[in-house]
Amino acid sequence: MDISIRKKLDILKDLELRARALEPTEDQINHWNQEVFGYGTEFVHSLERRKAFEEWKGESLDFPAIPAKGRPIEELMEQVSSKVDHFGINPASGGHLGYIPGGGLYPSALGDYLAAVSNRYSGVFYANPAATRMENSLLEWFAEIFGYPKNCGGNLSSGGSIANLIAITTARDAKGIKGEKIARSVVYLTEQVHHCIHKALRIAGLSETIWRNVPLNEAYEMDVIALGKMLAEDKEKGRIPFLIVGSAGTTDTGAVDPFDALADLAERFGCWFHVDGAYGGAFALVEKAKAKFAGIERSDSLVIDPHKGLFIAYGLGVVLIKDIQAMQDAHYYQANYMRDAKVKGMQGVSPADLSPELTKHFRGMRLWMSLQLFGVEAFQAALEEKMYLCQYFYERIKGMGFEVGPFPSLSVCIYRWVEQGQDNDAINNALMKAVNEDGVTFISSTLIEGEVWLRLAVVSFRTHLWHVDHLIDILQKALKKALK
Ligand SMILES: *Cc1c(COP(=O)(O)O)cnc(C)c1O
Numbered sequence: 167m168d169i170s171i172r173k174k175l176d177i178l179k180d181l182e183l184r185a186r187a188l189e190p191t192e193d194q195i196n197h198w199n200q201e202v203f204g205y206g207t208e209f210v211h212s213l214e215r216r217k218a219f220e221e222w223k224g225e226s227l228d229f230p231a232i233p234a235k236g237r238p239i240e241e242l243m244e245q246v247s248s249k250v251d252h253f254g255i256n257p258a259s260g261g262h263l264g265y266i267p268g269g270g271l272y273p274s275a276l277g278d279y280l281a282a283v284s285n286r287y288s289g290v291f292y293a294n295p296a297a298t299r300m301e302n303s304l305l306e307w308f309a310e311i312f313g314y315p316k317n318c319g320g321n322l323s324s325g326g327s328i329a330n331l332i333a334i335t336t337a338r339d340a341k342g343i344k345g346e347k348i349a350r351s352v353v354y355l356t357e358q359v360h361h362c363i364h365k366a367l368r369i370a371g372l373s374e375t376i377w378r379n380v381p382l383n384e385a386y387e388m389d390v391i392a393l394g395k396m397l398a399e400d401k402e403k404g405r406i407p408f409l410i411v412g413s414a415g416t417t418d419t420g421a422v423d424p425f426d427a428l429a430d431l432a433e434r435f436g437c438w439f440h441v442d443g444a445y446g447g448a449f450a451l452v453e454k455a456k457a458k459f460a461g462i463e464r465s466d467s468l469v470i471d472p473h474k475g476l477f478i479a480y481g482l483g484v485v486l487i488k489d490i491q492a493m494q495d496a497h498y499y500q501a502n503y504m505r506d507a508k509v510k511g512m513q514g515v516s517p518a519d520l521s522p523e524l525t526k527h528f529r530g531m532r533l534w535m536s537l538q539l540f541g542v543e544a545f546q547a548a549l550e551e552k553m554y555l556c557q558y559f560y561e562r563i564k565g566m567g568f569e570v571g572p573f574p575s576l577s578v579c580i581y582r583w584v585e586q587g588q589d590n591d592a593i594n595n596a597l598m599k600a601v602n603e604d605g606v607t608f609i610s611s612t613l614i615e616g617e618v619w620l621r622l623a624v625v626s627f628r629t630h631l632w633h634v635d636h637l638i639d640i641l642q643k644a645l646k647k648a649l650k
Pocket residue numbers: 266324325326327328360362413415416417442443444445446471483
């Protein structure tokens with residue numbers, strides 16, 4: 167029994183009326199904007215009073231059920247304010263000195279707004295030539311900073327983990343590591359590389375390659391002599407030296423590996439040379455840190471996380487790969503339904519051809535807005551300030567009698583209290599607990615050779631001298647208590 171066209175038109179009219187609820191009126195938009203932007207403005211301006219950490223003590227985290235008909239925005243903002251923006255770590259706080267913070271520059275929120283409101287698609291050049299060009303020009307900006315050729319490949323990813331995965335997948339295919347070769351191929355890294363490298367190797371089907379933990383020197387950098395010996399021995403035994411992974415700022419201690427020496431060895435043994443600069447890469451913008459990055463331009467691929475060192479809100483990583491053809495060969499796709507997207511004489515490559523993603527967030531807009539509105543000098547000043555703050559902390563804490571790790575290369579350092587004949591792990595755990603209970607600042611710890619060390623990571627653009635002084639003050643008080 168077919169419904170008549172007439173009947174269908176009646177149904178359509180009714181459905182349209184109800185479906186139009188998804189398009190708010192201008193008044194409704196203005197009202198929502200007021201609520202959301204009002205909240206955002208207040209949030210940013212109250213950050214100095216807000217804690218960096220608020221422990222969740224079992225309060226309800228139940229959200230109201232998804233309703234059949236919508237709720238007023240006031241009810242939603244109340245949920246955001248009392249729950250989401252309440253418990254746990256506050257990544258926007260300048261007091262966040264744990265893990266690797268970043269902050270979240272305000273214009274990145276505006277960039278996201280613009281990207282979402284027009285829903286422009288930056289995955290394929292044909293779909294939006296200018297959006298694609300904007301993303302590619304940002305990649306060219308990074309390429310210039312790191313001495314990569316202008317015609318290198320690159321992609322804006324959701325973060326460092328995916329950026330590293332793209333690089334490792336490309337390395338795998340470029341070096342033809344498949345089939346029986348996998349078990350004979352060797353990856354050289356250190357125990358200080360970020361765990362997302364191991365994860366990426368596994369996801370890329372390379373878990374059966376041989377992983378060599380190259381020893382570290384006293385500054386927690388890769389020991390080049392040891393690496394050279396490992397490479398020579400592997401080659402002699404008929405294995406395939408495949409990949410060397412260096413770090414531009416390790417997460418634990420901020421160590422920067424000696425890139426020139428690593429590049430020499432990679433060349434000599436035909437390895438792919440990858441650098442993970444997710445945390446530290448952005449410091450290449452700082453004149454006084456530049457010397458540490460010498461040789462990074464000789465790497466085959468490089469990762470930087472703008473949501474760390476460039477303070478963008480979470481959700482932005484960068485991968486650069488010198489050989490764009492290799493990058494495309496590893497990620498290119500073809501599908502019948504994409505046939506219209508092929509454009510001759512494209513002046514920009516399509517991000518979708520260089521990454522696992524097809525439909526994606528137009529994430530270049532958030533970085534573009536931030537860089538254009540502030541200009542590079544503000545970023546340089548903020549990054550240099552972070553380096554000095556870390557050095558200042560390092561010297562103050564050393565003066566107080568703390569044991570310290572190596573002098574900070576960038577803006578991360580490790581330290582701990584050592585008391586003869588006492589349970590030092592317990593003392594340092596207690597210090598961390600005291601800091602995080604106070605909550606004005608937040609710190610994290612790590613294990614180095616099985617022992618607890620406290621970390622300081624100054625990476626948020628909102629971190630200034632008073633945060634570091636406050637942390638020192640709390641540590642001093644907590645230490646007195648712990649040693650009683
Ligand atoms: C944070 C970090 C990563 C992982 O990046 P995500 O953006 O968290 O996915 C990789 N390497 C280093 C050195 C990092 O600090």
